Amino acid sequence: MERLTPRVRGVWLVLAIVRAAIFGGIIVGGTIAISRTDLWTEAPAALVPAAVAVAVSVAVLRIVVAWLRYGVWRFDLRDDDLYIERGVFTRTKTVVPYVRVQHVDSRRSPLERTVGLATVVVYTAGSRSSDVAIPGLTPARAEELQESLRRLAIESEGEDAV
Numbered sequence: 001m002e003r004l005t006p007r008v009r010g011v012w013l014v015l016a017i018v019r020a021a022i023f024g025g026i027i028v029g030g031t032i033a034i035s036r037t038d039l040w041t042e043a044p045a046a047l048v049p050a051a052v053a054v055a056v057s058v059a060v061l062r063i064v065v066a067w068l069r070y071g072v073w074r075f076d077l078r079d080d081d082l083y084i085e086r087g088v089f090t091r092t093k094t095v096v097p098y099v100r101v102q103h104v105d106s107r108r109s110p111l112e113r114t115v116g117l118a119t120v121v122v123y124t125a126g127s128r129s130s131d132v133a134i135p136g137l138t139p140a141r142a143e144e145l146q147e148s149l150r151r152l153a154i155e156s157e158g159e160d161a162v
Contacts, residue, residue: 008136016066024055101153118142
């Protein structure tokens with residue numbers, strides 16, 4: 001089983017902090033607006049501190065999940081399929097038979113480019129969750145994985161997916 005590049009943990013931590021800051025800004029800003037206007041004339045004095053506590057708790061939870069997510073994420077190119085394990089709270093094991101692979105892309109967000117990472121996206125035949133992504137790869141490994149998956153998909157043409 002192959003693990004992701006450790007730098008992806010930093011990307012996930014940055015995203016967790018940014019999302020938590022946005023959530024916290026909305027929650028705390030909303031409670032301040034409610035407590036200082038006539039929308040709620042008898043707003044409790046602890047409303048804003050409670051909103052701050054909720055925002056901080058959510059931020060800590062998001063950061064912990066982002067940190068733990070790296071330790072769980074694994075993938076493997078097996079004989080007949082791509083196998084992926086992921087998930088902190090709900091463990092998900094995904095098996096993608098090569099015969100179901102339609103095409104394979106690689107993408108690099110601005111944050112990924114900054115830290116030298118890439119994501120491989122595998123599009124499959126099917127209706128539910130018809131694509132899977134493997135984040136946290138070096139660009140060279142992403143290109144190599146993309147080519148390997150393309151080659152394995154071509155080799156498996158004509159086989160039965162079940």
